[in-house]
Amino acid sequence: MSQAWKKNIRKVVxxxxxxxxxxxxxxxxxNENPYPPSEKVTLSLEQFNSxxxxxxxxxDCLSLRQVLAEYYGFSTENIFVGVGSDDVLSVxxxxxxxxxxxxxxxDITYSFYSVWADLYRIPYRKIPVDNDFRIKxxxxxxxxxxxxxANPNAPTAICESVDFVEDIVKKNxxxxxxxxxxxxxxxxxxALGLVNRYxxxxxxxxxxxxxxxxxxxxxYAIGNAELIKAMNDVKFSINSYTLNQSSLYAGGEAVKDDxxxxxxxxxxxxxxxRVRKSLEKLGFCCTESCTNFLxxxxxxxxxxxxxxxxxxxxxxxxxFNLPRIDNYLRITIGxxxxxxxxxxALKTIV
Amino acid sequence: MSQAWKKNIRKVVxxxxxxxxxxxxxxxxxNENPYPPSEKVTLSLEQFNSxxxxxxxxxDCLSLRQVLAEYYGFSTENIFVGVGSDDVLSVxxxxxxxxxxxxxxxDITYSFYSVWADLYRIPYRKIPVDNDFRIKxxxxxxxxxxxxxANPNAPTAICESVDFVEDIVKKNxxxxxxxxxxxxxxxxxxALGLVNRYxxxxxxxxxxxxxxxxxxxxxYAIGNAELIKAMNDVKFSINSYTLNQSSLYAGGEAVKDDxxxxxxxxxxxxxxxRVRKSLEKLGFCCTESCTNFLxxxxxxxxxxxxxxxxxxxxxxxxxFNLPRIDNYLRITIGxxxxxxxxxxALKTIV
Numbered sequence: 206m207s208q209a210w211k212k213n214i215r216k217v218v219x220x221x222x223x224x225x226x227x228x229x230x231x232x233x234x235x236n237e238n239p240y241p242p243s244e245k246v247t248l249s250l251e252q253f254n255s256x257x258x259x260x261x262x263x264x265d266c267l268s269l270r271q272v273l274a275e276y277y278g279f280s281t282e283n284i285f286v287g288v289g290s291d292d293v294l295s296v297x298x299x300x301x302x303x304x305x306x307x308x309x310x311x312d313i314t315y316s317f318y319s320v321w322a323d324l325y326r327i328p329y330r331k332i333p334v335d336n337d338f339r340i341k342x343x344x345x346x347x348x349x350x351x352x353x354x355a356n357p358n359a360p361t362a363i364c365e366s367v368d369f370v371e372d373i374v375k376k377n378x379x380x381x382x383x384x385x386x387x388x389x390x391x392x393x394x395x396a397l398g399l400v401n402r403y404x405x406x407x408x409x410x411x412x413x414x415x416x417x418x419x420x421x422x423x424x425y426a427i428g429n430a431e432l433i434k435a436m437n438d439v440k441f442s443i444n445s446y447t448l449n450q451s452s453l454y455a456g457g458e459a460v461k462d463d464x465x466x467x468x469x470x471x472x473x474x475x476x477x478x479r480v481r482k483s484l485e486k487l488g489f490c491c492t493e494s495c496t497n498f499l500x501x502x503x504x505x506x507x508x509x510x511x512x513x514x515x516x517x518x519x520x521x522x523x524x525f526n527l528p529r530i531d532n533y534l535r536i537t538i539g540x541x542x543x544x545x546x547x548x549x550a551l552k553t554i555v
Numbered sequence: 556m557s558q559a560w561k562k563n564i565r566k567v568v569x570x571x572x573x574x575x576x577x578x579x580x581x582x583x584x585x586n587e588n589p590y591p592p593s594e595k596v597t598l599s600l601e602q603f604n605s606x607x608x609x610x611x612x613x614x615d616c617l618s619l620r621q622v623l624a625e626y627y628g629f630s631t632e633n634i635f636v637g638v639g640s641d642d643v644l645s646v647x648x649x650x651x652x653x654x655x656x657x658x659x660x661x662d663i664t665y666s667f668y669s670v671w672a673d674l675y676r677i678p679y680r681k682i683p684v685d686n687d688f689r690i691k692x693x694x695x696x697x698x699x700x701x702x703x704x705a706n707p708n709a710p711t712a713i714c715e716s717v718d719f720v721e722d723i724v725k726k727n728x729x730x731x732x733x734x735x736x737x738x739x740x741x742x743x744x745x746a747l748g749l750v751n752r753y754x755x756x757x758x759x760x761x762x763x764x765x766x767x768x769x770x771x772x773x774x775y776a777i778g779n780a781e782l783i784k785a786m787n788d789v790k791f792s793i794n795s796y797t798l799n800q801s802s803l804y805a806g807g808e809a810v811k812d813d814x815x816x817x818x819x820x821x822x823x824x825x826x827x828x829r830v831r832k833s834l835e836k837l838g839f840c841c842t843e844s845c846t847n848f849l850x851x852x853x854x855x856x857x858x859x860x861x862x863x864x865x866x867x868x869x870x871x872x873x874x875f876n877l878p879r880i881d882n883y884l885r886i887t888i889g890x891x892x893x894x895x896x897x898x899x900a901l902k903t904i905v
Binding site for chain 2: 208209211213214215217218219220222225232235237238239240241242246250253255256257258259260261263264289292295299300302303304320350378379380381404405418420421422431438439440441444445446447448450451452455
């Protein structure tokens with residue numbers, strides 16, 4: 206057989222997500238929330254009328270957009286929802302980054318940005334963060350085809366101020382600036398307050414981290430109505446019906462339980478600060494974290510070795526064998542019990 | 556404000572799905588199944604442990620691929636799953652149609668094909684079906700960048716034989732041929748039996764029609780392992796985690812209840828043939844249908860007028876105001892009760 210069809214296969218280098226081990230381990234490698242979703246979510250699924258599954262979901266996802274609009278003080282026309290923030294970011298890249306000029310993002314950041322740019326053939330330039338892993342905003346005051354950065358940034362955990370974000374948005378009126386706020390609820394201040402003042406700002410958030418719903422796949426973007434309409438046009442050119450009936454329903458219920466949301470976020474932040482101190486006692490140094498993870502390096506023991514030693518003890522953290530950060534570990538904040546076991550394990554390793 | 560960012564927005568003409576009316580109507584416009592999903596699906600959701608939602612779903616969707624592999628007699632490496640067959644087809648277009656030569660599809664077919672081609676800037680050529688709306692296979696024996704057609708075709712409802720499909724696949728060893736079998740279970744014979752013999756054949760099916768799960772968003776493709784790997788590489792370059800925990804679980808349960816699946820499919824086929832006769836008595840002419848819908852034209856009354864008159868009576872069918880088919884209605888097969896009401900309404904209209 207000729208197999209000539211092979212030459213037309215799209216060449217890609219896919220993103221590699223953190224391992225999802227099938228057996229029971231202490232899983233601190235994909236920044237999931239250690240606490241289950243709100244009881245309202247459990248209840249909504251128990252009461253879910255599966256008969257409705259015979260019908261397509263609302264392609265406009267209005268019920269969920271309404272809940273989010275109300276929660277954040279916007280109108281539904283300011284809200285786009287998708288199958289996790291990866292879906293939302295992917296649609297945003299395809300919608301807004303169609304210039305011949307390169308888009309800009311930090312060299313150390315969520316590694317999916319370059320994957321999407323490659324996939325959609327978007328030219329890009331990685332801008333080095335400084336030696337303390339801080340984004341230098343002045344580097345983004347130049348001609349470009351768009352800007353995307355995570356705030357707090359990952360895997361560095363560092364958060365910049367709203368003023369910092371505003372400066373970048375203000376200096377780039379000709380480009381869409383996407384701020385990926387996947388981790389914002391764990392200590393940062395969101396740029397959502399800028400949305401009504403800057404029509405080129407798109408803020409992306411997710412249910413996967415602070416709302417304990419990674420398994421339900423819900424992400425959203427908030428921006429001015431024109432940005433959101435453009436994203437919806439592209440979404441309706443890919444897949445009319447993205448979020449399924451159960452996601453739309455359970456997602457709305459999750460947002461309504463604000464008290465639970467705040468209490469679990471607080472628990473994670475408290476655990477994080479306690480663990481940071483324990484790590485420092487063991488010779489680790491961590492960046493200041495506004496996320497549900499710590500970015501840690503050890504004074505003497507190489508990160509790669511610690512990663513392997515922990516894995517042998519069935520404790521999974523994330524290690525990126527990449528320039529500049531290959532001596533760091535990204536450690537998700539689990540329950541207090543899980544983190545105690547991590548600390549005990551590290552005591553024998555380092 | 557400059558709004559110069561607007562010039563870089565991707566220009567698209569999105570697909571327009573059939574209306575999803577919020578109020579109670581007789582809904583025969585989006586080819587949904589009138590029967591609820593299997594009780595196994597209901598049970599799986601009732602027993603669903605929502606705690607697992609805190610974790611990402613398996614990015615490889617293995618549990619569902621295993622169930623499908625077993626059901627259809629393939630290996631998991633032959634199965635790709637996505638968020639409805641639209642997601643699967645969209646990924647397939649992006650993965651396989653990267654030639655400078657045009658891809659080919661019928662002029663009358665699922666209107667999303669040209670939307671994806673436009674979105675991904677794939678050159679394409681629409682090949683007219685004949686005056687009886689039949690695809691002429693010889694038209695596809697020419698140099699091309701890929702082929703896609705629905706079998707049974709939509710909205711014509713006409714199904715071609717496996718030999719017919721094989722001829723097209725065999726004559727095009729240099730191109731990937733995608734056969735969109737969304738409606739195959741309602742009377743056609745699937746091309747799945749050809750997959751092991753032709754490495755350029757991709758068969759796409761869905762849970763949205765015959766499995767009563769439009770609201771859950773599950774579609775799949777079956778093809779040789781190299782095709783599936785290429786699709787997964789692209790999928791992992793867009794969104795690592797697509798199907799959520801509840802879809803993976805409930806989807807598998809749906810497939811396991813083969814008896815229920817066969818019984819509802821049979822009911823729909825029986826209703827379809829009964830309705831066809833009633834429509835013919837009223838002066839309609841229908842194509843031969845191997846789907847869960849009828850494609851009907853009336854001897855004297857224009858389709859557009861019938862469509863509007865039915866809508867006034869809260870009966871929604873689909874009308875495409877497009878060349879060649881603008882005097883046809885696409886009528887989804889509902890329950891016997893719904894179809895009786897349709898026939899009664901038509902009696903007063905035509």
